[in-house]
Amino acid sequence: MTILRTPEDRFAGLPDYPFAPHYIDIDAGPLGMVRQHYVDEGPRDGPVVLMMHGEPSWSYLYRHMIGPVAAAGFRVVVPDLIGFGKSDKPVDRDVFSYARHVAWLTQFLDRLELRNIGLFCQDWGGLLSLRVVGLDPDRFRWVIASNTFLPLGGTPAPAFLAWREFAATSDSFAIGPILQRATVRTLSDAEVAAYDAPFPDESYKAAARAFPLLVPISRDDPGAIDNAAAWAGLERFERPFLTLFGDSDPITAGGDAYFQAKVPGTRGQPHAIVERAAHFCQEDRPDVFVEAIKALG
Incomplete structure (x- = not known):
């Protein structure tokens, strides 16, 4: 199995990303050991804040949130998922599954002994x-x-089906422009290039192309079955659970209401629809999210 590692010089001089790299080796089963990168800022004995990126971004997405949250006394941990950012990148799309990514994340949390997150x-x-x-x-x-x-299967939106098809079949899957199309503010050329940095060529993009196909769209999908078990836990989760969805994201619109109806910890929280925020809302309104994190403590 071929596993690629993005050359470090691809990450030189990225705007607003001064964070020291940290690495651990993850046991990826048949893939062997793969190296995972993460940002770890702020006091090691501070309350842990875990920031999780999605598809096809990486920890760079949180660059305007990491510093202010760390400065407020929190330990901020931001992993790059396997296949993204500075983490190793298997080249075979078939090795990626929803269950494997969850297992790798769980292993990451265990290895860093992260609790009370x-x-x-x-x-x-x-x-x-x-x-x-x-x-x-x-x-x-x-x-x-x-x-x-947290999908349980069902009828996906046409926009999502179009995204799946594009990710699977397009000749060129340019990451930076994808980020730009899903933000309200205009990214600089250097910021767009930073999102492209982990992917020197198409061979590095297996995970980025695979992720949309891993979203369960039928109730008998193994991912939907596993998510049903997780929902049983979320429906008993009474600790604070806050939803802050962007007002300009057609893909996830309405998801906030579903969480609010199902998760008891949402009661009494200051939920909001964040104005001038598209799908990659961390680019548009990091200030709103920083303040929310500090308020929850």
């Missing part, structure tokens, strides 16, 4: 980490969910 999750960062919350709720002290969901 405050979680901020968006996009696939939610599909992965919210399953972990549902299966191991005592590990988390609060959750902020933004532009994400």
Whole structure:
């Protein structure tokens, strides 16, 4: 099995990303050991805040949130999922599955001995980490969910089906422009290039192309069955659970109401629809999310 590692010089001089790299080896079963990168800022004895990116971004997405949250006394941990960012990248799309990504995330949390976690999750960062919350709720002290969901199958939106088809079949899957199309503000050329940095060519993009196909769209999909078990835990989760969804994201619109109806920890929380925020809301309104994290503590 071929596993690629993005050359370090691809990450030189990225705007607003001064964070020291940290690495651990993850046991990926038949793949062997793969190296996973993560950001780890702030006091090591501070309350843990885990920030989970999705598809096809990486920890760079949180660059405007990491510093202010760490400066407020939190330990901020931001992993790059396997196949993204500075983490190793298997080249075979078939090695990626929903269950494997959850297992790798769980192993990451165990290896770093992270407990009493405050979680901020968006996009696939939610599909992965919210399953972990549902299966191991005592590990988390609060959750902020933004532009994400935990799917049980069903009829997907036409826009999502078009995205699946594009990810699977397009000749060119340019990551930076994808991020730009799903933000409100205009990214600089250097920021667009930073999202492209982990992927020197198409061979590095197997995970990025695979992720949309891993979203369960039928109730008998193994991912939907596993998510049903996680929902049983989320429906008993009474710790704070806050939804902050962007007002300009057609893919996840309405997901906030579903969480609010199902998760008891959402009661009494200051939920909001964040204005001028598209799917990659961390690019558009990081200030709103930083303040929410600090308020939950």
